[in-house]
Amino acid sequence: MDLGLKGKIALVTASSRGMGRAIAEGLAAEGCQVIICGRDKDNLLKAAQQIEAKTGQVITPIPVDLEQKESISQLLTGITNQFSTIDIVVNNVGGMP
Ligand SMILES: NC(=O)c1ccc[n+]([C@@H]2O[C@H](COP(=O)([O-])OP(=O)(O)OC[C@H]3O[C@@H](n4cnc5c(N)ncnc54)[C@H](OP(=O)(O)O)[C@@H]3O)[C@@H](O)[C@H]2O)c1
Structure with missing residues (x-):
């Protein structure tokens, strides 16, 4: 599918696994550069490598x-240091009580 998102920069919160990861992967498959995040660094790095290998996009x-x-x-500082803008934000964290 081509949703016209090629080259867009997307932030997906809570995206090392589950629905956030699936959204990140979908956006990368559409040609977006995706920023993913989560608490567990090892899982996060593994997810980034796997999405990159699958989609060829920079994660x-x-x-x-x-x-x-x-x-x-710190997340916002990291983003503003590396990117001039964010085109898409998917806030997937929050959850139920
Ligand atoms: N699955 C469902 O049926 C369903 C239904 C309704 C609503 N939701 C909501 O949708 C969201 C995603 O659900 P999911 O089932 O895909 O969850 P999941 O598989 O448990 O994945 C959660 C993701 O969020 C990250 N995360 C959790 N707490 C975080 C925090 N404080 N800061 C940063 N990252 C955090 C986790 O990584 P780390 O653990 O490494 O931080 C992981 O990447 C949740 O808010 C959930 O409550 C889910």
């Missing part, structure tokens, strides 16, 4: 705990 893994303000600030 940027940034470890973050989205329940911690300081960690969210």
Whole structure:
């Protein structure tokens, strides 16, 4: 499918596994450069490598705990240091109580 997203930069939160990862993979398959994040660094790096191998797109893994303000600030700093803009944000973290 071509959704016209080629070259877009996408941030998908909570994306080292589950639905977030599937969304990240789908966006990468559409030609997006995707930033993925999660708390477990090893899982995150593994997910990034696997999505890159499958889609040929650059995947940027940034470890973050989205329940911690300081960690969210570090994520935003990491993004602004590496990218001039973000075209798509999928906020997949939150969950049920
Ligand atoms: N699956 C369903 O049927 C369903 C239904 C309704 C709503 N939802 C909601 O949809 C979201 C995704 O569900 P899922 O089933 O795909 O979840 P999942 O398979 O458990 O994956 C959760 C992802 O979120 C990351 N994560 C969790 N807490 C985080 C935090 N504090 N900071 C950063 N990353 C965090 C996990 O990585 P780390 O553990 O390494 O941080 C992982 O990558 C959740 O909010 C869930 O409550 C799911």
